[in-house]
Each structure stands twice: as C-alpha cells, then as structure tokens.
Amino acid sequence: MNLEEYSGVWVFIEEKNGEIAPVSLELLGAGRRLADKRDCKLSGILIGNNISHHAATVFEYGADTIYVYDQPIFNDYRTESYMKALLHCCEKYKPEIILYGATSTGKDLASAVATDLPTGLTADTTELDVEEDTGLLLASRPAFGGNIMATILCKKYRPQMATVRPKVMKALPPEIGRTGTLIREQILLNESDIRTKVLEIVTDTTKKVRIDEADIIVAGGKGLGSAEGFQLVHLLAETLGGAVGASRDVVEAGWIEHHHQVGQTGVTVTPKIYFAIGVSGAIQHLVGMRNSSLIIAINKDPEAAIFEACHYGIVGDAFEIVPLLVEQFKKSMAGEEVKHGGKV
Amino acid sequence: MLHIVACIKQVPDTKIIKMNPKTNTMDRASAPAILNPYDEHAVEEAVRIRERYGGTVSVLTMGPPPAVKAIKKCIAIGADEGYMISDRKFAGADTLATSYALTKALEKISQIKPVDLVICGKMTIDGDTGQVGPGIARRLDIPPLTSVKKVEEVNKQDGYVIVHRKIEDGHEVIQSSLPCLLSVEKEINEVPYASFPNMLKATRYDPHIWSVDDLEDVDIKQLGLKGSPTIVAKVWAPPKPEGGKVLEGNPAEKVEQLISVLLERKELFEGRGRA
Numbered sequence: 088m089n090l091e092e093y094s095g096v097w098v099f100i101e102e103k104n105g106e107i108a109p110v111s112l113e114l115l116g117a118g119r120r121l122a123d124k125r126d127c128k129l130s131g132i133l134i135g136n137n138i139s140h141h142a143a144t145v146f147e148y149g150a151d152t153i154y155v156y157d158q159p160i161f162n163d164y165r166t167e168s169y170m171k172a173l174l175h176c177c178e179k180y181k182p183e184i185i186l187y188g189a190t191s192t193g194k195d196l197a198s199a200v201a202t203d204l205p206t207g208l209t210a211d212t213t214e215l216d217v218e219e220d221t222g223l224l225l226a227s228r229p230a231f232g233g234n235i236m237a238t239i240l241c242k243k244y245r246p247q248m249a250t251v252r253p254k255v256m257k258a259l260p261p262e263i264g265r266t267g268t269l270i271r272e273q274i275l276l277n278e279s280d281i282r283t284k285v286l287e288i289v290t291d292t293t294k295k296v297r298i299d300e301a302d303i304i305v306a307g308g309k310g311l312g313s314a315e316g317f318q319l320v321h322l323l324a325e326t327l328g329g330a331v332g333a334s335r336d337v338v339e340a341g342w343i344e345h346h347h348q349v350g351q352t353g354v355t356v357t358p359k360i361y362f363a364i365g366v367s368g369a370i371q372h373l374v375g376m377r378n379s380s381l382i383i384a385i386n387k388d389p390e391a392a393i394f395e396a397c398h399y400g401i402v403g404d405a406f407e408i409v410p411l412l413v414e415q416f417k418k419s420m421a422g423e424e425v426k427h428g429g430k431v
Numbered sequence: 432m433l434h435i436v437a438c439i440k441q442v443p444d445t446k447i448i449k450m451n452p453k454t455n456t457m458d459r460a461s462a463p464a465i466l467n468p469y470d471e472h473a474v475e476e477a478v479r480i481r482e483r484y485g486g487t488v489s490v491l492t493m494g495p496p497p498a499v500k501a502i503k504k505c506i507a508i509g510a511d512e513g514y515m516i517s518d519r520k521f522a523g524a525d526t527l528a529t530s531y532a533l534t535k536a537l538e539k540i541s542q543i544k545p546v547d548l549v550i551c552g553k554m555t556i557d558g559d560t561g562q563v564g565p566g567i568a569r570r571l572d573i574p575p576l577t578s579v580k581k582v583e584e585v586n587k588q589d590g591y592v593i594v595h596r597k598i599e600d601g602h603e604v605i606q607s608s609l610p611c612l613l614s615v616e617k618e619i620n621e622v623p624y625a626s627f628p629n630m631l632k633a634t635r636y637d638p639h640i641w642s643v644d645d646l647e648d649v650d651i652k653q654l655g656l657k658g659s660p661t662i663v664a665k666v667w668a669p670p671k672p673e674g675g676k677v678l679e680g681n682p683a684e685k686v687e688q689l690i691s692v693l694l695e696r697k698e699l700f701e702g703r704g705r706a
C-alpha cells in the first residue's frame with residue numbers, strides 16, 4: 088500500500104428524517120481542523136435518496152467538497168448498500184482519514200467498511216489530532232471502562248478511520264453562502280443485491296426531550312432510593328425545562344428506561360447545565376457527562392466522587408434540597424418576570 | 432434444525448480493576464475474569480431461539496486457556512456445545528485480526544454442522560468497540576444486523592429473520608436473509624439463574640479446543656499483533672476534574688447560592704418556572 092496516494096479528510100454525513108445528524112456537523116468542525124493542519128481538503132460523503140440539497144449545509148459547516156450518492160436504493164440506511172457506495176468512493180478518491188459519528192448508523196457502517204477495505208478503525212473516539220508531516224491520525228478514547236485514556240494509531244493502512252462520540256467535538260459556526268464542489272457519484276445496485284429490507288421505522292414519541300440534544304439535564308442516581316423518590320428528578324427537570332438523565336444503577340432498578348442512561352454504556356451528553364442528584368460519580372458515569380458546561384451535584388456524602396467532577400456541589404439530602412430548589416426557582420423566575428414588566 | 436453460534440469473550444471486570452498509576456496499565460490480577468456481560472445476553476437469546484424453534488446452540492471464544500471457564504458459564508446458561516480457539520499466534524489481536532480468527536473457526540464449525548445464525552454481544556467491556564461482530568459478518572459474507580433489541584421471527588425454512596434494531600429515536604424492523612449475524616443489546620432479554628441440570632452439565636463439560644494448526648487456510652499474517660492495523664500508542668490517566676465549589680450554609684442558603692448561579696444563565700429558562 089502506497090500511503091502517499093491517500094489524501095484528504097472525509098466526514099460521513101448522516102442524514103435522517105430530512106435532517107443532517109448534529110454529530111456530522113460537529114465532525115465537519117473537527118475535520119476542518121485536521122484538514123487545515125494537513126493542508127488538504129475536507130470532504131463530506133452523503134448517501135441517500137433526495138438528499139443532494141444538504142450539500143449547501145455541508146459547505147457552510149466547513150467542507151470543500153461533497154461526494155453525493157443520491158439514488159432511490161439508498162432511501163433507508165442499510166449496511167450493505169451504504170457500504171458499497173462508500174467502498175466505491177474510497178477506491179476512486181483514496182482519502183487519508185474518514186470520520187463517522189459513533190451512532191447506530193455510523194458504527195454499523197464503519198465496522199463493515201473497515202473489514203472490507205481492510206483498515207484500522209478506532210471506536211468511540213473523544214479526541215482527535217493529526218501529525219502534520221505524516222498525516223498519522225491520533226485517535227484517543229476512554230478504554231477499560233473509562234479507567235484509562237488511550238491513543239490509537241493505524242500506521243500502515245489507509246484510510247485511517249474513527250467513529251467519534253456525539254457532542255464531544257464542536258461544529259463551526261456556519262458561514263452562510265460558503266460553497267464548494269459537489270461531485271455526483273453513482274453505483275449500479277439492484278434491490279436483489281441487498282439481503283436486508285427495512286419493513287418499518289418506529290419512532291418513539293414518548294421521548295419528549297432527547298437527552299443527547301437537551302441544554303439542561305437533571306440526572307438522578309440510586310441515592311433517590313426508589314422509583315417514587317426518583318420522581319423528584321422529573322419534578323426538577325420539568326421545572327427547569329430540562330430532560331431526565333439517570334445512572335446505570337437506576338436503569339437496572341427499572342426506575343426509567345435505558346435511553347435515559349448517561350455514561351459509558353449509555354449516552355454521552357454535553358448540556359449547558361447538568362444536575363447529578365444522588366449520583367456517586369462512578370468513572371463510567373463521568374465519561375458520559377464530564378464535558379457539560381456547568382455541572383451541579385447534590386449528594387449527601389461529602390466524599391462522593393461526583394464532587395470532584397462538578398462545578399458546584401451541595402452536600403445534603405436530595406429530599407430536602409430539591410423541593411427547596413424547585414420552590415425557590417419558581418419564585419425567582421416569577422420575580423424576574425415582574426422585573427421585566429410582567430412580560431411572558 | 433437451526434444451528435446458532437454465539438461468540439463470547441472472557442474479560443477482566445473493568446468495574447473493579449485496579450490501575451497502576453505509574454504505568455497506566457491494568458493490574459489484571461486485581462480483577463476477576465468474567466464472561467463479558469453483553470455476551471451473556473447473546474447466549475441467552477440463542478437459547479431462547481432454540482427453545483422456540485428447536486436446534487443447537489454452540490458458543491465460540493478466542494482466548495487463553497482459562498477462558499474455558501467462560502464457556503462453562505455459557506453451558507450453564509443453556510448452550511449445547513463450546514468451541515475455543517487458543518494459540519499464542521492469536522495474541523495481541525485488534526478487531527480486524529479477531530474477526531479474522533473467529534471467522535476461520537466459524538468456517539470449521541460449519542463443516543461439523545452448517546451455521547444459520549451467529550449472535551454477538553453489543554460490545555466487550557475491555558475492547559469496547561462493537562466492531563468484531565460486523566467484522567465476522569463481512570468476512571463470512573452474511574448480513575450484519577447490529578443493535579438488535581428483539582428477535583421477532585426466525586424462519587429457517589423460508590430463510591429469513593425479522594428483528595428490531597435500536598436506533599437513536601426508536602427502532603427499525605428489519606428482515607434479513609439467513610444466515611446472518613446479530614449483535615444484540617442488553618435489553619433484549621434477562622438472563623435467569625442457571626438451572627441445576629445445566630450447572631451440573633457445565634462442571635463436567637469439556638469444550639473443543641483448537642490451535643491455529645487445527646484451522647484451515649489460515650493466513651498467519653492476518654493473525655494477532657501482526658494482523659492488526661491499529662496499535663495503542665499511548666495510555667494516560669483520564670483528566671482528573673479539579674472539583675468545584677462546595678456551597679456552604681444551611682440548606683436554604685445553599686439553594687439560594689445555587690439559584691444565583693442558575694440565574695446567570697437565565698436565557699436557558701425562558702418562559703420557565705411559572706407554576
């Protein structure tokens with residue numbers, strides 16, 4: 088393999104329900120930095136049906152080029168069809184680096200592509216860098232249950248690939264009107280070449296606020312004692328207009344469904360405010376929330392590890408503190424409104 | 432009759448493992464070796480499918496000799512047969528080399544009894560990638576179905592399965608031809624305590640153990656460290672958060688201070704807080 092033949096940084100652009108996944112825009116931000124350092128192009132690769140119009144957004148978020156496979160057969164995400172498009176594009180244009188969101192789609196696709204190429208793939212990356220002169224990707228991630236951080240390299244194979252956790256990279260502010268080169272590609276693929284079929288897509292409407300998109304998260308832990316006690320978390324979340332998060336032990340106790348779980352085996356979140364109430368602060372929980380802008384912990388044990396990970400801590404009983412907080416908050420917001428002339 | 436193979440791995444319990452703070456390496460002796468928690472669900476699902484449709488459940492692992500214990504655990508859950516590939520030449524494998532070796536073993540198992548369905552766990556708690564399952568599927572050239580949270584139907588006669596695949600905001604119902612590979616979520620089932628007869632069977636059970644030489648058409652260059660494109664270049668301790676300000680005073684005073692912190696960001700609460 089002649090490593091010199093490979094150049095450029097690519098981001099797999101994930102599209103669903105007519106929208107680009109936020110993680111793809113974050114990766115364009117991260118990819119831009121890598122491409123600038125390498126003095127090479129940043130490209131998006133977009134696969135789907137009736138999706139070409141997304142190219143404009145991809146340029147505004149930093150890409151120079153976009154490769155588009157816009158064909159009816161790509162209407163649903165399926166490993167085999169998407170993989171074939173990506174392999175086709177890789178073979179033709181030989182990128183040095185490909186980044187994917189560590190989502191159900193991104194992880195599925197990247198694993199299949201890596202095997203066929205073949206090349207190395209680093210999963211669930213949280214830090215990315217590149218060696219300016221060699222183009223070596225430095226992909227770092229928590230390993231062994233978050234006990235250590237490890238930097239993974241892929242020296243002898245190209246492209247170098249990584250899936251990246253949502254919400255850890257930053258999207259660039261979109262530059263309105265910024266454009267680039269759109270390259271249309273196509274592959275010959277029949278329905279009979281693909282061995283899976285999506286029969287139905289069921290969207291769970293009970294998830295009012297998705298925790299990976301929420302600005303405010305109120306997360307509760309085992310310290311709330313029972314499913315009834317956990318209602319306190321719902322109450323505060325409702326008061327603040329936030330989403331509800333939980334530790335794994337809470338999910339395992341059956342107080343709330345798994346999609347609320349924050350952490351290594353749950354969701355990674357970076358809200359503007361994160362409340363951890365009755366959460367001890369196990370390393371597996373911390374890896375999922377420690378990049379939040381403001382972390383507030385309420386725990387009755389002053390030695391709890393969560394106090395080393397928070398910005399503000401209250402040592403106290405959640406059953407005393409939270410109701411007070413709800414009451415005070417309502418009062419002061421009402422007061423604020425009065426100050427602003429009673430504006431709603 | 433269906434033949435289902437679950438891929439399982441023995442892993443150190445990363446929850447209680449101690450790290451050497453100087454070298455940032457794991458003190459393996461400090462953590463008991465357990466069956467990868469996600470793989471328990473893979474085996475359990477295989478057993479449930481067998482209970483519904485009949486057939487055989489085999490488990491396969493690549494690992495050092497003590498991993499026999501993980502196989503026995505699977506027998507206790509209800510698996511019928513256990514296969515293990517164990518050889519120094521497999522050591523140091525990343526996901527690409529692991530899926531290669533496991534595929535060679537699956538090819539050999541298929542000669543004994545053709546395989547209809549391969550089931551993997553979502554991920555291992557030490558490798559932590561979820562890449563080995565799809566890797567095996569690509570190498571066997573069968574469809575990979577990841578994030579499976581429910582197996583609705585397995586129809587060997589007409590050669591298809593229907594599963595629910597978890598996605599960020601719900602799930603997809605997917606039909607795939609057989610054979611195929613499933614990577615299953617934890618929520619797919621609950622693993623009950625082992626029955627007494629299964630436990631008894633497990634203690635007496637001896638798995639089939641193969642070395643590299645027992646497998647066919649193996650390209651040694653694709654095994655172990657040599658066959659692994661990725662390497663771990665550096666490990667370091669995760670950044671220790673500094674710890675923040677612990678608010679002082681009686682509960683009411685603490686809450687008051689917290690409120691002022693929150694109100695610095697009041698744009699986040701627009702229109703909130705009214706009873």
Ligand SMILES: Cc1cc2nc3c(=O)[nH]c(=O)nc-3n(C[C@H](O)[C@H](O)[C@H](O)COP(=O)(O)OP(=O)(O)OC[C@H]3O[C@@H](n4cnc5c(N)ncnc54)[C@H](O)[C@@H]3O)c2cc1C
Pocket residue numbers: 232307308309310311333334335336337348349350351352353354364365366367368369370371372375385386387388391403404405406445446556
């Ligand atoms: C492979 C692996 C993956 C994992 N993945 C995750 C993951 O994704 N997410 C996750 O969260 N965990 C995960 N865990 C589990 C993790 O190690 C911890 O066990 C878990 O986070 C602890 O949950 P907790 O903080 O709710 O409970 P506990 O550790 O039991 O803590 C409860 C806390 O509540 C406090 N408390 C008790 N009563 C009160 C009260 N009245 N008021 C205020 N505080 C009170 C206590 O002081 C204590 O600190 C994982 C573990 C493993 C091994």
Ligand SMILES: Nc1ncnc2c1ncn2[C@@H]1O[C@H](COP(=O)(O)O)[C@@H](O)[C@H]1O
Pocket residue numbers: 437438439440467469470473491492493494526529533550551552553554555556558559560561562563564
């Ligand atoms: N050494 C191994 N032996 C058998 N199965 C494995 C091995 N490593 C990984 N697997 C399977 O692949 C899944 C994903 O593993 P990983 O890619 O390491 O996260 C696991 O849940 C197992 O089902």
